[in-house]
Amino acid sequence: MSIYVESVLTFTSITCITVCGLYILTGLTGMFSLGQASFMALGAYAAAVLGKLYHWPFIPCLLVGIILSVVTGFLSGYPIMRLRKEYLTLITLCYGEAIIALLNQSNITGGALGMSDIPKHTTLIIAILFLIFGIYFAWCFRHSKFGRMAIAIKSDELASKSMGINMAAVKMRSFLCAAGLAGLAGGLYAFYLQYVDPSLFGWRKSGEWVAWVFFGGVNSLTGSIVATFGLSALSQFFSRFADYQVLIYSAMVLLVLNFKPNGVFGYWELSDLFNTRDRRMQRLLKEAQTREGALKHEQT
Amino acid sequence: MSRLELKHVYLSFGGVKAVQDFSMQAEEGQIIGIIGPNGAGKTTIFNVISGIYTADSGQIFLDGEEITQLAQHRIALKGISRTFQNIRLFHGLNCLENVQTTLDASSKYNLLDAILMTPRRRKEEKRTRQRALSELEWVGLGEYVLENPENLSYGLQRKLEIARALAADPKVLLLDEPAAGLNPKEVQELMKLILRIRDERGITILLIEHRLELVMTVSERIYVQDFGETIAIGTPAEVQNNPEVIKAYLGEEE
Numbered sequence: 198m199s200i201y202v203e204s205v206l207t208f209t210s211i212t213c214i215t216v217c218g219l220y221i222l223t224g225l226t227g228m229f230s231l232g233q234a235s236f237m238a239l240g241a242y243a244a245a246v247l248g249k250l251y252h253w254p255f256i257p258c259l260l261v262g263i264i265l266s267v268v269t270g271f272l273s274g275y276p277i278m279r280l281r282k283e284y285l286t287l288i289t290l291c292y293g294e295a296i297i298a299l300l301n302q303s304n305i306t307g308g309a310l311g312m313s314d315i316p317k318h319t320t321l322i323i324a325i326l327f328l329i330f331g332i333y334f335a336w337c338f339r340h341s342k343f344g345r346m347a348i349a350i351k352s353d354e355l356a357s358k359s360m361g362i363n364m365a366a367v368k369m370r371s372f373l374c375a376a377g378l379a380g381l382a383g384g385l386y387a388f389y390l391q392y393v394d395p396s397l398f399g400w401r402k403s404g405e406w407v408a409w410v411f412f413g414g415v416n417s418l419t420g421s422i423v424a425t426f427g428l429s430a431l432s433q434f435f436s437r438f439a440d441y442q443v444l445i446y447s448a449m450v451l452l453v454l455n456f457k458p459n460g461v462f463g464y465w466e467l468s469d470l471f472n473t474r475d476r477r478m479q480r481l482l483k484e485a486q487t488r489e490g491a492l493k494h495e496q497t
Numbered sequence: 498m499s500r501l502e503l504k505h506v507y508l509s510f511g512g513v514k515a516v517q518d519f520s521m522q523a524e525e526g527q528i529i530g531i532i533g534p535n536g537a538g539k540t541t542i543f544n545v546i547s548g549i550y551t552a553d554s555g556q557i558f559l560d561g562e563e564i565t566q567l568a569q570h571r572i573a574l575k576g577i578s579r580t581f582q583n584i585r586l587f588h589g590l591n592c593l594e595n596v597q598t599t600l601d602a603s604s605k606y607n608l609l610d611a612i613l614m615t616p617r618r619r620k621e622e623k624r625t626r627q628r629a630l631s632e633l634e635w636v637g638l639g640e641y642v643l644e645n646p647e648n649l650s651y652g653l654q655r656k657l658e659i660a661r662a663l664a665a666d667p668k669v670l671l672l673d674e675p676a677a678g679l680n681p682k683e684v685q686e687l688m689k690l691i692l693r694i695r696d697e698r699g700i701t702i703l704l705i706e707h708r709l710e711l712v713m714t715v716s717e718r719i720y721v722q723d724f725g726e727t728i729a730i731g732t733p734a735e736v737q738n739n740p741e742v743i744k745a746y747l748g749e750e751e
């Protein structure tokens with residue numbers, strides 16, 4: 198595999214880990230964050246500082262990056278979880294830009310020049326393994342009570358609360374999961390590029406990722422992932438026309454959303470191919486028989 | 498001690514006195530009707546009980562425990578469940594998941610259980626899934642389990658909302674115009690369902706309804722509201738012959 202292709206695949210896999218978090222946050226819970234790139238920056242800088250200056254090993258650096266993102270997410274999100282979802286977009290934008298401004302000023306991380314000579318720990322294989330974890334995480338989230346409660350909140354906050362759902366907790370959980378995954382991706386990113394600077398993590402990046410999720414389909418994990426790989430490859434291809442890149446992107450996203458408001462994939466998931474509705478129904482009924490059998494058993 | 502008790506509840510929206518000095522008591526297994534012309538403040542009473550709005554003054558007790566100031570989801574977890582006048586189901590979730598979500602609110606496993614697929618997660622998921630399934634069967638939606646709610650007829654959507662509310666095993670169920678938009682046959686079915694909820698499960702029901710044939714048949718006692726005030730309380734027969742009530746209703750038709 199050419200080095201070029203390998204680097205594109207690695208970067209895309211790393212970005213896709215962040216997108217898995219966005220699927221939880223935007224896709225399932227209906228919240229918008231323009232600060233995902235800044236959470237990635239926290240993970241990246243944690244990895245850079247600990248890995249380069251303190252010679253920490255790979256995994257502990259990643260863990261600290263995740264924790265840093267989650268804690269920052271908690272502090273920035275806590276005051277606003279009871280407010281309307283729109284406030285989150287504003288707050289994450291401000292927090293994100295504040296973090297970037299802080300990094301620009303910080304001496305230990307080289308200010309606007311950033312840091313280079315970070316050790317190389319991430320390979321394509323490692324990136325893919327972590328991406329598989331990210332996808333698995335998002336999938337487990339969706340197919341648990343957490344996914345259902347998140348969708349309920351997205352669909353109808355008032356009715357959710359009337360069913361006993363703690364809205365602030367649900368929103369916070371989704372927000373922190375997304376922040377943590379972004380932090381993880383940041384660490385992997387720094388250990389691959391071996392270089393970080395604040396300009397890599399502006400809010401435009403975050404906005405671009407949200408657009409990908411919408412393009413593929415907010416309600417489909419498959420769609421979000423396919424869109425990430427497709428559009429990010431396309432953007433590499435178009436990077437020669439960097440000036441037009443945003444224009445082409447925006448046009449595509451607008452076109453898709455105009456004609457397919459639920460994104461290219463709508464509600465479709467890859468797992469629908471083998472986990473058909475008939476099969477699910479059969480499994481449900483089979484399980485119900487064991488339940489009723491067990492009940493009769495108890496009575497006799 | 499009453500199951501549900503409201504004492505002198507007031508709520509205004511700016512100049513609109515939506516609820517004025519509303520008091521009521523409901524015992525275990527009673528069906529209480531609330532009727533009145535449009536804008537009388539009926540839905541607002543439900544919204545205050547379920548915590549969407551906090552009363553300006555007055556108190557609300559569930560089994561003697563004051564719940565006036567509690568957050569909306571806490572009140573639900575205490576045992577007050579409801580349906581909505583303009584159906585509010587969860588889109589993006591199928592019928593089974595809609596009902597399961599109510600159980601999820603008090604289901605006991607954490608995010609780590611979910612990611613590691615622990616036995617605890619599997620057991621809880623199975624429990625809530627089967628409970629939701631039996632709740633759907635109980636209201637007669639057994640064949641629509643994996644259907645999306647928006648594909649159901651109006652009448653079935655109303656039933657699904659009731660199933661979702663019942664999954665919480667509430668002490669008190671608030672039904673806000675459950676017969677709105679139903680045909681006469683569906684109204685009959687709904688009437689049977691309401692009586693079954695009371696008789697088989699002992700749940701106290703508060704019923705707001707414009708279809709008088711329904712409220713008058715099932716209610717033990719009826720509160721008549723007009724412009725936020727209670728203008729009559731009594732059995733269906735008493736209320737029907739009350740001159741004030743007749744005036745309020747005739748006045749509405751003019």
Ligand SMILES: Nc1ncnc2c1ncn2[C@@H]1O[C@H](COP(=O)(O)OP(=O)(O)OP(=O)(O)O)[C@@H](O)[C@H]1O
Nearest residue numbers: 510513515533534535536537538539540541542582
């Ligand atoms: N959130 C709100 N903000 C302002 N005014 C409100 C609000 N909710 C209700 N109202 C007003 O309070 C009054 C009572 O409304 P409510 O919805 O309780 O009436 P209702 O008896 O349920 O009527 P209907 O039979 O039409 O459902 C109305 O005048 C309504 O406009």
Ligand SMILES: [Mg+2]
Nearest residue numbers: 539540541582
């Ligand atoms: Mg109403």
